[in-house]
Structure formats: structure tokens, C-alpha cells
Amino acid sequence: MQKQEQDKLVELHVTGMHCNNCALSVHKLLEKKGYANVFVSFANEEVKFTSHDEVNLPQVIDAIEGLGFKVQQENQEVKSGFLSEIEHKFLFALVFTIPLFLHMFLPFHWLHQPYVQLALCLPVFILGCAYFGKSAINSIKGGVPNMDVLIFVGSTSAFVYSLIGTLLALGPSYLFYETTATIITLVLLGNVFEKRSVIQTTSAVKDLIKIQHTKAIRVLDGTTETIDAKDIHVGDILLVNEGDQIPTDGDIIWGEAAINESMLTGESVPVEKHKYDAVIGGTLIERGSLRITATKVGNKTVLAQIIDLMKRAQAAKPPIQRLGDKVAAIFVPVVIGIALLTFFLAYFAFDLSFRQSLMNAIAVMVISCPCAMGLATPTAVMVGLGRSAKNGVLIKGGDTVEEMTDLRYMVFDKTGTLTTGNFSVRLMDSTLPDEDLAAMVYGLESYSSHPIAKSLVKAFQDKPKAKLIFTQVKEEKGLGIKAVDSEGNSYQIGSKQLVTNRTDAEGFDVFLLKNGILIAKIALEDELKPDAAMLMQTLKEQQITPVLLSGDRKEKCIALARTIGIDQVYAEQFPQDKLTIIEELKTKGKVAMVGDGINDAPALTTADVGISLGNSSQVAIQSAKVVLLNNELKSIITLLKIGKHTLLTIKQNLFWAFFYNVFAIPLAAFGFLSPMLAALAMACSDVVVIGNSIRLKFKRL
CATH class of the missing domain: 3.30.70.100 (Alpha-Beta Plaits)
Structure with missing residues (x-):
């Protein structure tokens, strides 16, 4: 690392x-x-x-x-010259190709002149050599021949054959200039379609990138100035008014506002924000006005990290793509071999003319399109990940999509995951004065990001407190906080694991020890998340077994499991115990783990798919493969649906790509397709595959 x-x-x-x-x-x-x-x-x-x-x-x-x-x-x-854009290359080629192609139908005799056809074909052929030829030769040098090799060889064969016929005055049977030009023009048309379709598949990332490019109002010495978001520095004071987009991550230092965070969470209901609350760059103020101090800028912001994760996720390959990659890597040499075999069999074995044998071989090369196989997986993954991101589900890898469709178990942490993490103090048992107890609990728990710790800090923050200074503080996963004060006293606050041998610990959740002596016991109440029971029912319907895995007390875990319909319960588990249980479950099938705390991070990493909530600790978010940005359990159902339909789309794409080649190559080899029809069919194959992927963007799940 x-x-x-x-x-x-x-x-x-x-x-x-x-x-x-x-x-x-x-x-x-x-x-x-x-x-x-x-x-x-x-x-x-x-x-x-x-x-x-x-x-x-x-x-x-x-x-x-x-x-x-x-x-x-x-x-x-x-x-950017005129011919730098693929659309302009196509238009340039089309101008020369139309009269060349129409000479077969128009009664203009001058169009039938060999040198006129050569003059019309030559600009298109030179453009094809510059575009396809250069790419073809360099791809061969790089050891990975691409589809441009097939286009270049096919169009060059037809051109050279026609040029020899022209120079030697062999007659119209030797002229195939329209074939050369039409192949190049139609393949350019296919590339235009492909480019525009790919732009649609990557629209989710591009939409997020657009959000980054905004203006900001910086407050400096009582005056304001408008700057680009990229010029913001940490510590800058920014004014954000109603209707404005928050330009970067920061903390509110003045004002109140209702903020639409749907670009991050998928939830359109505005969130009320007050002084000292954190705000996220890219979100929109629907009501109110704020002054914020910038805390993260550039590629450190939440939005920038999401964009980077999405780009990496879209490029990550699911296992199903390995087959497509292997075939695409050897495809071009195999096709050239089939084209040569077609020519020799047609000419020597079936006694076809040299002209017809050559046309069949060219048609084989032109119709063979490894691009469709190459595009089958990445386009579907891009659309699937983009759609999930717009629904508040951030998937960190294309391989995760496939793993989500083959799950056997889904393991849940309890606190903050199945429950809201908003605890209230139900009962306290302590001989300490209230001020001293508040000082100890508030002081110790303020060092932890665990939901219980946050709730205790909230419960004691408004209570009168004595002054207590800690010189050493350490959080231990699964146990709690250890600390030493300025007078040398040692403190521990945490779960029942601290008092395993005591009989008076029943019914309490948090225990405070000073110098090894138990001085306070606190009982808490937690609120169940509204979607928990519905999620468990959905998982069971999909043959996925829900499992509860928690460090909390056994009686609490069993009661919660009964309420929401979980049959398999592991309670009072340390982080290392969670790892063992996850590894044991993995021997029976694919396992997803849903958690939110630091103590869940090892289990999230060990599981086949780690799922973290958006308000989790940074360690948990970094350890997970999926982040539920809106913190709602129902997002897991969305995740499962998108995963299932994305994999289905990939399979459909690969089927059509393989079927197309298996069906089309023999047709071309036996002379049922001319090179021009082959070029048109090749362009269509890419459009079909990409179009099917784009359908995932809108289809009902």
C-alpha cells in the first residue's frame, strides 16, 4: 500500500x-x-x-x-481542421461516393469512364488510407490487430484490382471503384453512429462533470468576486444564494437553507441544513442563502471522487467480458485467414472468376466486425452504472454487476444499517454526579464516528459538564474507546465485551469504566429502518438468504431478526469473528455484506460484494464495492434489479455480436453479400449492440 x-x-x-x-x-x-x-x-x-x-x-x-x-x-x-471530426470525414467521402455509386443507375456516359471513376474514388481512398490504414498498420505493430485492418485490406484490394484494370484497359468488369469508396463511406457512417451512441452511454458521467463546471462567489474583505469553481482554495469563504449550485464541499458558517441533494442521493426531497452542517459541492439550494467555508476542493471533493470511481467502474471488466476480449484479440487474423481461404476455394475449387472470388473475400473481411463484440460489455456496463448512480447507488466496478446477480447470502450489520442509528437513552445507572458523567461520556464518545457514539454525544451535548482533559485516546474495533486523562486516570467506554463476567450487565448497552472499575451503565433504544422488513422479503423471493451479523447483545439481535424476518443470526461478534463467519459463508456461495462502521470494514473487504451506506465512516466507504448514497435499504433492491438487467443486456449484446458474425461470414463467403452490403451490415451491427445498451437506460426494471 x-x-x-x-x-x-x-x-x-x-x-x-x-x-x-x-x-x-x-x-x-x-x-x-x-x-x-x-x-x-x-x-x-x-x-x-x-x-x-x-x-x-x-x-x-x-x-x-x-x-x-x-x-x-x-x-x-x-x-481542429474540417477533417478532424469523424462526421466531417463521412460527409467528405459521401460527396465523392454518391456520383460514383449512382453511375450504375444514371445514364451519364462520362461517369462510366475509368479515369473519371478513379478521380472520384482517389480522394475517398486517400482519406481511408489516412484514417483506417494508419490505424491498421500501427495496430499490427502493437500486436493487437484491430478491425481497421479488415477495412483497409478489403478497400485496398478492390482499389488495386480496379487500378490495374484501368491502367491495362481491361474493361468495366475490372472496375470496382464504387466498392472501394462505398466500403470506406459506410464504415465511416458506422463510426459516426458508434460515436454518438457511446456519448449517450457515458452521459451519466458527463452530466456529473458538467455539475463541476460552475461559478462561485468568493467573499474577501467584505467584498464579493465571481470566480470559477476550479479556482477555489481550502478556507475560502463563499456566498451561495437561493437557486445557486454549491460550488465545492464545505461547512456552513452562516445561514439556513433547504438543499436538493438528488444528484448525489437520488432523493428529490430537500434536506434542511443549518450552521456548522456540512454541504456537498454540486448540490442545489432551493430555499435560503448560505455562507460556507471551503473544506475540500478539486479532486478531493465528494463529487470528484464519485466521478473518478464511476469512470474506473465503467472500465472494470466483468468476468463475462473475458470471452469477448479473447475472441476480439484473435478475431482479425482468423478473419483474414477465412477471407484467403474463401478466395482460394472459390477460384480454384469452385471455378469462380477471379473477380467474383476477390469480391467474396473482400465481403468476408468487410462484414466481420469485432467492434460489436468489443462494445457489447462496456456500453452495457456504462449505462447500468450510470442509471444506478442517478438512483443514488454508486457501484465501484463493472465486475460487481455480475457478482450481484449470483448472490447466495446477504449479511447485515445491525446498528446504523438495519436500524436508523438514532439512539435515545432509555435508562442510566450510575453513582456519579450528572456533570461528571456527562463530561466523561461526552468527552470519550466524541472521538468515535460509531452511530451509538454519535447518539450519546448528541444526548449529552446540552447537559452541564465538568472540564475533563484527555491526553491519550484510542478506539478499539468492537470494544469502544480507551483514554487517559491529564491526572493519569484510565477510562474505557464501550460494549458488553468490557464486562463479560458481571451478572448485573443484563439490559444495558454501554458501560463506562474508570481505572478498571465499572462506574456507569447506559441502556439505549434504537429505531428500525422502515424498509428493512420489505427488503428481507424481497431477498428471500430471489433465493438470497439474509443474515444478521452484529456485535450487539444476543437478545437484541434475535428480537430485531424476528421483527423483520431474518432466520440466521450471529450476535456479540468481534470484527475478527465477523471475518470468520463471512469466510465460512463464502464456502457455500457468493456473499454480500452490508455495513457502515469502522468495525465492518474488514468484513466488507472480505465479502464478494461489500455494500456501505453513504453516511458511513470513510473506512467503510473505501472498503465497499457499492455505496448507497441515499442511505436507504430499498436502494439494495434497485441495485439487484440494475445488476440483473445489466448482465442480461451484456448477454444479449454478446449473443447478437457472435450470432451476427457466425451468420454473416458464411453468407459473404458464398457470395450472397456484396462488399457494399457487407459494409452497411457491419455498421448496423454496432448500432444494434449499442442501441440495446442504451435501452437499459430507459427500460422498466
Whole structure:
């Protein structure tokens, strides 16, 4: 872990990657150079990697651009000529292709002249060589041939064949310029569709990024100035008025407001915020006005971290994608082999003409589209993760989607997870004066983020307190707080584990010891979350066994389990005991763990899927694979539904991608599809796969 913190992170903006094969070639290149944690997203045009040694950035950029992609560096002016956009390339090619293609139907004799056709085809062919040819050659150099190899070889074969026919005046039977131009133009059209579809699949991340780009009003020496959110520094005082977006994370120092946090939690009901409350950048003030002091800026804000997590999650591959990746990696050489075999069998075995044999071989190359297989998984994952994020569920990895659909057990912590974590003091038993007890309990529990500790701090914060100074404080997972005051007295406050041998501990939840002597016992009441019983019923209907795993008292756990319908209960467990139970359950099937405290972090990490609540401790959030930003248990039902439908979409996409190739290649090989029809069909296959993924964005779950 220490090593990773010292590693240098490099982030690059790489354009020109239009499918998973492109991303794979960049990924392999960087791995060959010895870089770690390589992350490549063709949809977001991002490349990230880490290196323990100094990175020779110009060399890395040259290597990536050597594969046919363009690295856009920060603050670099982008030269955008007319042909830099794929849409413009398509329009340019279309202008020359239409008259060339229509010569077969129009009575203009000059269009039938070989050199006129050559003149019309040549600009399109040069454009194709520059776009597909460069990418094809560089992909072969990189060891991962992409689909551009097939397009380049197919269109070049038709062009060279036609050029020889023109130069040797062999007649119209040797002219296939319209085939060359139409292949390139239709594939460019397919790329236009693909680009626009991928933009839709990544819209959830782009919507969040737009939220970051806002203005802020900074208060300085009694005056105000408008600045960009990226120019905010920690400690700046910001004024945020009604209707404004909060520009960064901060704490309220003046004012009250109702804040819409739906972009974070999916919950549209505004949250009332008061002085000293924390606010999150990107949320919207619906009523009121605030002054806040900035506490987190830039990539440290909650929104920035969510965006980064979503990007990484969208690039993480589910196990089901490995099959698609393996096939895509060997697909191009196999197709070229099939095309050559088609040509030789047609020409030598079936006595077809050289012209027809060549057309069949070209059709095989053009119709074969590994892009559809490469796009099948990432597009579905992007849409699924985007939809879950808009519903207040942050999934940290595409692989988590598949694991969620195959769960056997879902294990729940009790306090703060199945219950609200809002405790009230039901009973206190102590011989101490009220002021001394309040000072000890408030002073000790203020060092913990556990829900019980927070409730006790709240219960004692308004009570008169004696002054008590602690010189040493330590929180022990599953036990509580240990401390030493300025006079050398030792204190312990925590669960029943502190007083295991006492008979008078029954009915109490929190125990306070001074110098090893029990001086106070506190009984608490906790409130059950409203969706808990409904969730357990839903899990059982889906053949997932709910399990209660808690450090709380056995009688309390059993009573709660009976109320909401959990049959399997493990009570009074230490963090290390929770690990053992999780590992035991994992031997019987996939296990998800839902928790919120520091003591749950090891179990969240050990489970196949760790699920944390949005108001959990940072340790729990970092340990989990899923974060429920709105803190509602019903979000788990949303998570299960989105996981199920995302995996179903991936399977449908892979089926159509494989079926398309299995069905189309033989048709092309036997001459039932011309190269032009093959190019059109190839473009359609990508659109079908991406369209099916986009359907997940709107379909009823």
C-alpha cells in the first residue's frame, strides 16, 4: 500500500480510440513498458497508469501516437481542421461516393469512364488510407490487430484490382471503384453512429462533470468576486444564494437553507441544513442563502471522487467480458485467414472468376466486425452504472454487476444499517454526579464516528459538564474507546465485551469504566429502518438468504431478526469473528455484506460484494464495492434489479455480436453479400449492440 502512494500517477487524454480493441492495444503497450494500474477508457478518451520510476512522458506519448491515436496534452491548443471530426470525414467521402455509386443507375456516359471513376474514388481512398490504414498498420505493430485492418485490406484490394484494370484497359468488369469508396463511406457512417451512441452511454458521467463546471462567489474583505469553481482554495469563504449550485464541499458558517441533494442521493426531497452542517459541492439550494467555508476542493471533493470511481467502474471488466476480449484479440487474423481461404476455394475449387472470388473475400473481411463484440460489455456496463448512480447507488466496478446477480447470502450489520442509528437513552445507572458523567461520556464518545457514539454525544451535548482533559485516546474495533486523562486516570467506554463476567450487565448497552472499575451503565433504544422488513422479503423471493451479523447483545439481535424476518443470526461478534463467519459463508456461495462502521470494514473487504451506506465512516466507504448514497435499504433492491438487467443486456449484446458474425461470414463467403452490403451490415451491427445498451437506460426494471 505504501508503494502505491509513492507511485507517480500519469493521466492522458487520448483521442481516436473507437472500440475496445483500440483500448486493448494501448493497454498492452503500457503493460509491456512495465507500467502498473493501467486504466484505458475508449469512451471517456482517458488513459491512466502509475510508475514507481520517473516516467519518460514524451516517449510514452510517441508510443501511443505510434498506434494511430492522438494524445491531447493539457493547455494544448487543439487544431481542429474540417477533417478532424469523424462526421466531417463521412460527409467528405459521401460527396465523392454518391456520383460514383449512382453511375450504375444514371445514364451519364462520362461517369462510366475509368479515369473519371478513379478521380472520384482517389480522394475517398486517400482519406481511408489516412484514417483506417494508419490505424491498421500501427495496430499490427502493437500486436493487437484491430478491425481497421479488415477495412483497409478489403478497400485496398478492390482499389488495386480496379487500378490495374484501368491502367491495362481491361474493361468495366475490372472496375470496382464504387466498392472501394462505398466500403470506406459506410464504415465511416458506422463510426459516426458508434460515436454518438457511446456519448449517450457515458452521459451519466458527463452530466456529473458538467455539475463541476460552475461559478462561485468568493467573499474577501467584505467584498464579493465571481470566480470559477476550479479556482477555489481550502478556507475560502463563499456566498451561495437561493437557486445557486454549491460550488465545492464545505461547512456552513452562516445561514439556513433547504438543499436538493438528488444528484448525489437520488432523493428529490430537500434536506434542511443549518450552521456548522456540512454541504456537498454540486448540490442545489432551493430555499435560503448560505455562507460556507471551503473544506475540500478539486479532486478531493465528494463529487470528484464519485466521478473518478464511476469512470474506473465503467472500465472494470466483468468476468463475462473475458470471452469477448479473447475472441476480439484473435478475431482479425482468423478473419483474414477465412477471407484467403474463401478466395482460394472459390477460384480454384469452385471455378469462380477471379473477380467474383476477390469480391467474396473482400465481403468476408468487410462484414466481420469485432467492434460489436468489443462494445457489447462496456456500453452495457456504462449505462447500468450510470442509471444506478442517478438512483443514488454508486457501484465501484463493472465486475460487481455480475457478482450481484449470483448472490447466495446477504449479511447485515445491525446498528446504523438495519436500524436508523438514532439512539435515545432509555435508562442510566450510575453513582456519579450528572456533570461528571456527562463530561466523561461526552468527552470519550466524541472521538468515535460509531452511530451509538454519535447518539450519546448528541444526548449529552446540552447537559452541564465538568472540564475533563484527555491526553491519550484510542478506539478499539468492537470494544469502544480507551483514554487517559491529564491526572493519569484510565477510562474505557464501550460494549458488553468490557464486562463479560458481571451478572448485573443484563439490559444495558454501554458501560463506562474508570481505572478498571465499572462506574456507569447506559441502556439505549434504537429505531428500525422502515424498509428493512420489505427488503428481507424481497431477498428471500430471489433465493438470497439474509443474515444478521452484529456485535450487539444476543437478545437484541434475535428480537430485531424476528421483527423483520431474518432466520440466521450471529450476535456479540468481534470484527475478527465477523471475518470468520463471512469466510465460512463464502464456502457455500457468493456473499454480500452490508455495513457502515469502522468495525465492518474488514468484513466488507472480505465479502464478494461489500455494500456501505453513504453516511458511513470513510473506512467503510473505501472498503465497499457499492455505496448507497441515499442511505436507504430499498436502494439494495434497485441495485439487484440494475445488476440483473445489466448482465442480461451484456448477454444479449454478446449473443447478437457472435450470432451476427457466425451468420454473416458464411453468407459473404458464398457470395450472397456484396462488399457494399457487407459494409452497411457491419455498421448496423454496432448500432444494434449499442442501441440495446442504451435501452437499459430507459427500460422498466
